[in-house]
Amino acid sequence: MDEDKEIKIISERLKEVREKRGLTKKELALKIGVSPSTITRYEEEGRVPKLTILKRISEVLDVSIDYLLGKEEVKIATCLSYGDLSDLPEPAIKSIEEFVDFVRKKYGKK
Secondary structure, three states, rough: OHHHHHHHHHHHHHHHHHHHHHOOOHHHEEEEOOOOOOOOOHHHHHOHHHHHHHHHHHHHHHOOOOOOOOOOOOHHHHHHEEEEEEEEHHHHHHHHHHHHHHHHHHOOOO
């Protein structure tokens, strides 16, 4: 995988997980000790967080660093929430996540 693709994956996954956790850029920034504009740089401008910041991001968002880096497809947080899903194909896991998001939106909880 080339470097531009890797950077794009990090940006996309960071934004995806932050939004799924219902956090604004400002809220995430406060939790990890950076400015909101730094989060914008990570998500929209292709900047890559230093390892120490990436570790804090993964802890706050409850995902592995490998997931954020595009090295892992199944989110650890999903497995912890629903038990061992390793025997399910990725589309099934995605369906579970989408259903949970649907229910949260329907009942007003993000």
